[in-house]
Amino acid sequence: MNAASFTKSFWHDEAKKLEFRTKHLINGEWVDSEDGTTFDTINPATGETIAKVASGKAADIDKAVKNARETFKSGVWSMLAPRERLAVIERFSALIEENAVEFALLDCLDMGKPVMDMINIDIPESVKNLKFFAETADKVHGSLTATDPSVVHYILRQPLGVVGLITPWNYPLMMAAWKLGPALITGNSVVLKPAEQAPLSCALLGDLFLKAGGPAGVLNVVQGLGEEAGKAIGLHPDVDKIGFTGSTEVGKLLMTYAGQSNMKRVTTECGGKTPQIVFADYDNLDKAVTSAVYGIYGNMGEMCNAGSRILVQRPIYDEFIKRFSELTASNMVVGDPLDPDTTIGPLVTVEQQERVLEYIEIGKKEGATLALGGGRGLNSGCYVEPTLFTDVTNSMRVAQEEIFGPVGTVIPFDTAEEALEIANDSLYGLAAAVWTNDLKTAHRFGRDLESGFVWVNTFDIGDMTSIWGGYKQSGNGRDTCIEALSQYTQTKSVWMDMA
């Protein structure tokens, strides 16, 4: 597919042809909610209702979990030869590629993501992730240990059973794909609950898993609101594990639900307030500026690792802000997410738009300088224009709280010690970046920044050999890496007396 040549009219024409999967997928069947209720999913660019989606409650979750458990026990997937599971997940990833246009449209319509971001980032990253985990099928295993000859001792690595996956709306397809890879390849059965703001692409995922030859009941998709369907998964006594990506607040709730029910395992990938630290000695200021602009305005700032705190050393402070403002003006295009030229679509919902606009008011009241933006950008739709606060101090709410919108804050600093202290003064610890030519500073910050990812002289780059996960209240999970497999398996000793 040569998507780059596609036009706005192509995407609009394709959007008109879409048919939506609005029911739950339970045991291979598309079913309504037990109580027949639905919720609306709304296009944030237009305010129109895209579809009415089945609204799952505890009864629907219970049905899905029971089916997932039966499927797990039957061995149809959990006991399948690893290379047969590998073949299914490879076909699944190939089908995602084949259906790229539909996936791109579903997430664009649901949450306002610019269509080229889907083509260039979300879809290839989802495919890459699933392929990587498919390849691990027969490469991660237990072991035979060195024991006294009168004993045979081996360690089995086994799937957990029924896994509940609860995912956010900011990368609806990609966050689900990241979790499905390790959860499925290790033999678990899954109940996936997508975010209610952007549920449609996960339903397509469920459909394609069946088409790839995945047995019914292995991947169940139950739609619904967080405090109903999500909570029911969290409290269910027969769910063995939750894989969660979302806010820190809900991550904490899920840990509580686990304690209130069956002590299920919970891994969390939560919020962030990523510092980008730019030293005056760094010799490619334009590269740092470009990364800062895309780092905060990419995906409309609705990124867990959005570079929302930009720490700039005082000698280059004014020049940095000048170049940042110029690049934003020339490269950030607020508009229709189905237009390939758009880089900033609407925020996901009216509530999110209002929340972000409220933070802009808070920043002004706290005394930060509004250097860029601050308004809605467009008169209709849930837009907020790229916004920048300068002269920010780290104690301000706009520097401490996750705004989750296109709002950057610039904080000046003098010394490396001061920069490190500011960067680490956050309840979050997902990611950080440092820009310097000094090797010692680079290593020191790599070691001492309290975050799960540190980039040096680059930003938001990685592959399947790197890990994705947080320090502190950014969560305890590890996605997109071999380590993720241990989160979906458990180990067992088998000790055999041979005397």
Ligand code: NAD
């Ligand atoms: P959210 O926490 O509101 O919702 C995430 C999911 O949890 C949704 O499916 C929602 O329905 C469900 N949920 C909500 N309340 C629930 C409850 N009481 N019980 C069970 N489930 C419940 O988050 P969001 O607004 O969808 O996503 C944005 C957040 O996700 C941001 O904080 C962002 O930083 C974070 N995020 C983190 C990563 C990461 O890898 N660390 C990646 C993407 C997003």
